[in-house]
Amino acid sequence: MKNLLHDADATVLLRASQGILAGHDKAAVPTLVSLLDSAPLELSQRAEELLQRAAGNSAPSLMLGDSEINRKRCVAAWNDWSKSNLEKLNVANRDVSLPFLSINSRAKDLALRWFRSLAKRDLGTWKKSSDVPFTLTMGGIFLPFNNREELDQWFFDDSKANAKMAEMKFAIKDVSTVDQYLRSTTAGLRGTNVPQLSVVLFHKVYL
Numbered sequence: 001m002k003n004l005l006h007d008a009d010a011t012v013l014l015r016a017s018q019g020i021l022a023g024h025d026k027a028a029v030p031t032l033v034s035l036l037d038s039a040p041l042e043l044s045q046r047a048e049e050l051l052q053r054a055a056g057n058s059a060p061s062l063m064l065g066d067s068e069i070n071r072k073r074c075v076a077a078w079n080d081w082s083k084s085n086l087e088k089l090n091v092a093n094r095d096v097s098l099p100f101l102s103i104n105s106r107a108k109d110l111a112l113r114w115f116r117s118l119a120k121r122d123l124g125t126w127k128k129s130s131d132v133p134f135t136l137t138m139g140g141i142f143l144p145f146n147n148r149e150e151l152d153q154w155f156f157d158d159s160k161a162n163a164k165m166a167e168m169k170f171a172i173k174d175v176s177t178v179d180q181y182l183r184s185t186t187a188g189l190r191g192t193n194v195p196q197l198s199v200v201l202f203h204k205v206y207l
Contacts, residue, residue, distance in 0.1 A: 010039035
């Protein structure tokens with residue numbers, strides 16, 4: 001499969017990289033970095049998600065933007081990261097399995113796309129990664145949305161009020177079923193110095 005890392009088609013490069021990385025082989029990382037700059041934006045975002053999962057906490061804080069300048073900065077950050085980290089990178093214990101083999105990976109990828117669409121004010125990705133009825137809870141306050149217009153209006157209102165979100169880095173720490181969430185408490189968030197945004201999303205999605 002590694003010979004496909006030299007293919008001219010960006011989609012082939014992404015799929016080959018997914019398979020190689022799922023085999024816990026970091027050889028796909030340079031190809032994924034190259035896709036951040038050379039591929040269509042949607043494919044670049046998928047490559048970025050894979051890189052972040054492979055890099056873990058050492059991943060660069062810069063997020064891929066839709067402008068050429070932002071993409072160049074992101075590529076530069078990942079190139080710098082590669083020089084310092086690629087040789088010693090161990091993906092054996094990373095959650096890099098193929099999405100269709102892991103419902104948790106698919107849920108994480110979708111949740112990350114949702115967060116990033118809000119941070120970057122990307123309405124197209126927002127609509128693709130959400131559906132109604134949709135319930136969002138923050139700080140114990142439930143925000144239900146029963147129609148598309150209400151949900152999209154919240155997108156516009158919240159993204160304007162949180163312009164600094166574009167500078168944030170999001171990571172999905174865990175995936176729970178609705179039943180697990182209803183039985184859980186916030187005790188797991190205590191005793192940590194890592195800033196955490198406690199947001200739970202309940203919505204119907206097509207992965």
